[in-house]
Amino acid sequence: MGVEWYDMIARRNGGYRSNAVFTIDGVSAEQIYEERLAGMLPAFDSVLDAGCGHGDFTIKMSRHAKSIIGFDNSIEMIKIAESIKQDSKVNNVDFIYATTKADLPFSNGQFDFIYDRRGPTSIINHSRILCSGGTVFGIHTGALTTVKERLHNNGFINIQIEEFNSAVIYFPNETEFAKFISGMPGNPDYTDPSLSKELEMKIEENMINGKLSIKEYRYIWKANKP
Numbered sequence: 024m025g026v027e028w029y030d031m032i033a034r035r036n037g038g039y040r041s042n043a044v045f046t047i048d049g050v051s052a053e054q055i056y057e058e059r060l061a062g063m064l065p066a067f068d069s070v071l072d073a074g075c076g077h078g079d080f081t082i083k084m085s086r087h088a089k090s091i092i093g094f095d096n097s098i099e100m101i102k103i104a105e106s107i108k109q110d111s112k113v114n115n116v117d118f119i120y121a122t123t124k125a126d127l128p129f130s131n132g133q134f135d136f137i138y139d140r141r142g143p144t145s146i147i148n149h150s151r152i153l154c155s156g157g158t159v160f161g162i163h164t165g166a167l168t169t170v171k172e173r174l175h176n177n178g179f180i181n182i183q184i185e186e187f188n189s190a191v192i193y194f195p196n197e198t199e200f201a202k203f204i205s206g207m208p209g210n211p212d213y214t215d216p217s218l219s220k221e222l223e224m225k226i227e228e229n230m231i232n233g234k235l236s237i238k239e240y241r242y243i244w245k246a247n248k249p
């Protein structure tokens with residue numbers, strides 16, 4: 024997804040977040056990923072959060088880690104991350120504006136752990152910044168074939184991929200559904216009355232047994248650099 028969309032959502036929602044109300048039925052891969060990540064972090068010295076967004080997740084994870092650098096190619100996200108950091112008084116996190124589309128401003132082998140929570144999967148092509156024996160750990164919704172190819176092409180080993188597709192997200196009404204889908208990368212603002220016809224179509228597409236809902240698909244992936 025283009026940087027313009029992320030800059031726009033940062034300005035509109037104060038970051039990559041939404042205030043939509045919903046419930047999740049079934050095993051949420053996001054929850055599993057967060058728990059596993061929190062459990063893994065203490066073992067590493069130097070951690071990178073690839074595509075950290077507005078940084079609140081990085082700040083949340085910092086209490087499990089010695090140090091984390093979060094980078095993102097949306098300047099608007101990084102501005103918010105910096106301001107959240109100042110308010111939090113956390114001192115083991117740094118935020119950097121950078122893109123995976125160019126060489127990253129980190130040295131060879133600088134990190135022993137890189138995590139990627141729905142950030143750019145192209146981080147896998149920057150394996151030079153991971154030390155030998157280092158770990159990459161991600162969660163994504165799409166591009167599974169690309170992630171597999173990138174891990175193989177960059178010589179990663181111990182590749183593990185786990186898919187989750189049993190969770191269902193339920194919405195109490197159309198307003199909350201519209202808010203939720205408006206925050207999905209690339210989507211327009213479906214809460215805008217001028218898009219009411221398009222919203223109506225989305226609602227029709229997302230009825231499961233008469234309930235407004237979306238099936239959550241995620242995969243969690245992990246690998247090591249030899």
Ligand SMILES: C[S@@+](CC[C@H](N)C(=O)[O-])C[C@H]1O[C@@H](n2cnc3c(N)ncnc32)[C@H](O)[C@@H]1O
Pocket residue numbers: 024026029039073074075076077080094095096097100121122123124139140141142143145208
């Ligand atoms: C779906 S958001 C996830 C944000 C955060 N990881 C989270 O879990 O809340 C994806 C983030 O990756 C960033 N991003 C996308 N492509 C990028 C790239 N090529 N280089 C750096 N950041 C990128 C976006 O700006 C956005 O903040």
